[in-house]
Amino acid sequence: MAGRVPEPTFTLEGWHLLHDFRHLDFPAWLAAPKGEREAAWGELREILAEWARVEAEGRGSFGVFQVITPKADLLFLNLREGLDALLEAEARLNKSLFARYLRPAYGFYSVVELGSQTGPLDPEAPYVKPRLTPRVPKGGYVCFYPMNKRRLGGDNWYLLPARERAELMKAHGETGRKYQGKVLQVISGAQGLDDWEWGVDLFSEDPLQFKRIVYEMRFDEVSARFGEFGPFYVGKYLAEEDLSRLLGVA
Amino acid sequence: MAGRVPEPTFTLEGWHLLHDFRHLDFPAWLAAPKGEREAAWGELREILAEWARVEAEGRGSFGVFQVITPKADLLFLNLREGLDALLEAEARLNKSLFARYLRPAYGFYSVVELGSQTGPLDPEAPYVKPRLTPRVPKGGYVCFYPMNKRRLGGDNWYLLPARERAELMKAHGETGRKYQGKVLQVISGAQGLDDWEWGVDLFSEDPLQFKRIVYEMRFDEVSARFGEFGPFYVGKYLAEEDLSRLLGVA
């Protein structure tokens, strides 16, 4: 490979994301004195109101989800303009009264990313800005998973010529386009930021679509040969009234 | 592989499944005041009655199992028409008095799946509907394990032509048919839903059949070359009176 010139992917970066999955200690929560629960719920509502204000002002987005299986109970998903604001959001929750009933389950830090194998992307293009600053849909379901591109023997993504990577990604994009209107995809890069190279968020009104798109895509050569997938988390969006019902608070 | 056209598997989806494995804190349970245990048991019986009602109304199915080895003590297995009903079942248990004595052990979310490598399945075919909405047998034993199809070097399931996959699955099906009447198999897909691609439930009156079918199938090329297996959980069905005996409650 002497003389080989690396051909890195061209990327644009947008909002920073924190996926903050938590266990909820239901027995401790339900056994807490009424006053303590009310105070904790009141403070949690304040936090959600702050996050809603951030979203209204175009400085980020957020969503709370009820997660299936004991991997986690709740997902607090936040997008912000930078790392500092995410650290503040994480600490705000950790220092709240409600945190007494939470235990960490899993977390992931990444940055929304648009990538191109063939040349630099135009940050002024009309479709770019909104895709770099995506809003969390206020309903439906989320599917989150981290992933790597494989570097193993003959299947080494990072040694492929850019042209070959472009072809593989193009075919993959075509599969994705079949799900337009059914599944919203947000890709974030985590190289240098977390243990996997990317995070993927899928949003849909129907969780079956998560199964269909992931299964169909696995037959794309780029996934079949190069995709390495981490844990999958599926959750249902909780509006404030849904959350209060789950927590059993007025 | 230029020009290769992906040939995804055709699938039909049925009920959603939640495998909810729990540890039971026996010392805490047995040391609890009689009144608390009675209240917890009473509420647990109400939950089981609700789930029985769901099953009677054809909106799902359920079973409780005593699991061998310290991997878990109890399995709460629920099938429902959608994710919302599973989230409710999970939260119902988490918010119950009995949950004070439970700790999470393992969980898996998947959707009953019929698959075909050769063409779309007919959802109206007579054998299809019952297989998409299977009932948990009310007796005997369960064996659950998650699995993947391998994508490694020359052994990459998702790059095989559909015709080759069909042949391999056909031979596999023949091995399975030898166990007809002895083992009931329920296959569920978890692509995009959980950490493995499939969940497999085997139900039998004799746990030795789990050993025999799994061992024999491992010699099928599809398992030998492409099967990657997760943890195996084996349990015995608990009718309400069995559960009350295990818990030492009247």
Place this chain on the structure above:
Amino acid sequence: MAGRVPEPTFTLEGWHLLHDFRHLDFPAWLAAPKGEREAAWGELREILAEWARVEAEGRGSFGVFQVITPKADLLFLNLREGLDALLEAEARLNKSLFARYLRPAYGFYSVVELGSQTGPLDPEAPYVKPRLTPRVPKGGYVCFYPMNKRRLGGDNWYLLPARERAELMKAHGETGRKYQGKVLQVISGAQGLDDWEWGVDLFSEDPLQFKRIVYEMRFDEVSARFGEFGPFYVGKYLAEEDLSRLLGVA
């Protein structure tokens, strides 16, 4: 591999085994009030007496071992005629007073297995029955480890012709025979029952023999190419008086 006919191993199955490894919370045990320790010890002795009765009546066997390293402190090893009796033994211990001082460390469920690559075994042969219902030696040491046969690229046990498997196992058996009289081997199958395909128990009067037989066997082609080994647990048999001394009870 078109037209390949799978050639599964022929097996006979015997007693069901539960390896139940536990941590002992020594500080909590030693700090417990004398009355509680005496009650817990009295109940534990009853359990051991029940298990001895089962063994005397030919319905199983058992042994308690002190395990080296913090992986576990105690091993409760039970063999029974079926899964139900093992579930009862496990629950009996979990519901005992002594369980307050135990925490799960590791467990394994399997079934004693005799295998042949060349043809069905005769269940009536004189050497078969005793090997399917082995007694735990009442002294000396135990070494337990689970294992798989590899299925990786060119080293795929389950794709080998039965004849080749037979030759490899024969050479392996010859190595084993050198240790006759020094090491008693009990092989149990766990396909469909637990996370590894087999469990191996070695019993010997001298723990150095575990090192010698395992090291020598690793040079056999069947182990070198196809053996995948899980954790190893080594323990010393505890007669009731040894256990009482370890626990500091009269």
Place this chain on the structure above:
Amino acid sequence: MAGRVPEPTFTLEGWHLLHDFRHLDFPAWLAAPKGEREAAWGELREILAEWARVEAEGRGSFGVFQVITPKADLLFLNLREGLDALLEAEARLNKSLFARYLRPAYGFYSVVELGSQTGPLDPEAPYVKPRLTPRVPKGGYVCFYPMNKRRLGGDNWYLLPARERAELMKAHGETGRKYQGKVLQVISGAQGLDDWEWGVDLFSEDPLQFKRIVYEMRFDEVSARFGEFGPFYVGKYLAEEDLSRLLGVA
């Protein structure tokens, strides 16, 4: 490979590093009596003052960081002239009042390293000494990750001729130089000291630079073929007033 002569890398070693990642039990901290918190904070400030004195006297360096995601809350990063001083720093923190609210998250012990594939480095060269005794920047962000060089089939770093390793590292260095002034890199060796062969610290005023440099470098052949990466930790530098604000103490 008969007659092959190993060609080890030439290295110079500098300060010893301890990365000490901790969870902070926020609920316990915030619920502690005011007097206890003040005493703990007072003692922590003394420790930081001691570490600042060590740095002022040229005997080491240090920094405290707020870590994103639940992998850790705080990083205490210390560099010293030898292992004894690091053991003292670790024990000093462990024995402090503040340690009641900390739990271990992750740690890494390594030694600052300059390496050359082509010949011994001159310890008297002007650029060497400062690079062996780097100061932690007092602001901005840190990215830490451990890594190995792969030894797998045809991709075995340690079997490459020194000349080939030198070419690969030279190309890698050129990628690194593009980030001069944006990212400060500190490489430390951990062979024989910790579970990975190297630790990498990146310091920058902008966390996006971590993503860019790591992503771009992954296309270098030395990373693509030979890099194996452990967990990534990203944190923000905390001056004493930032730490007091995070902890809610005056």
Place this chain on the structure above:
Amino acid sequence: MAGRVPEPTFTLEGWHLLHDFRHLDFPAWLAAPKGEREAAWGELREILAEWARVEAEGRGSFGVFQVITPKADLLFLNLREGLDALLEAEARLNKSLFARYLRPAYGFYSVVELGSQTGPLDPEAPYVKPRLTPRVPKGGYVCFYPMNKRRLGGDNWYLLPARERAELMKAHGETGRKYQGKVLQVISGAQGLDDWEWGVDLFSEDPLQFKRIVYEMRFDEVSARFGEFGPFYVGKYLAEEDLSRLLGVA
């Protein structure tokens, strides 16, 4: 490989070793009433005196070390003539008052081993006996790590002819000899005894030597192709007065 005759390594075995790594709960220890700490320290000194007596009588050796990073705080290293004496030493510590403040971190059971690829070793040779019954140096530092020899595709140690293994080990030994006087190596075998095939202890007055010898050896073909390494633990020898200072007891 028909007709291949396995060529196992010839070994001699010496003392049995237990590496018993522990976490110390500093906050609980420091918060304990003075009387309890004094009683616990007094009993711990008795244990150390017993172990010193065993060493004085030539029936074993021991050392206590302060371990860097949160992987462990203390290492209790014991060598004895057999497993029974190690089980007693482990139980003695577990049953002591000081154990209330310890939690298990990691452990390893192995037996000192001299190996030869070419023919049986002479147990009467003058250099053999002392190497089979090594004393723990009473000062300096320890580096411990477990390891395997690889069995993967073309890199399968156990399928190599003995002559080739001998050549590889000879070259490796030459690298080791460069460190004579700087690093004392103790190799112990754990086949059939613990989860890795060997344990390696390095003792030195200078922890940098651990880094140098391990790094240099990694370029030896036997390590580069066949070495698989577990976790590395580094600690500093604690004489009784050092331990009392660490614990803050008179």
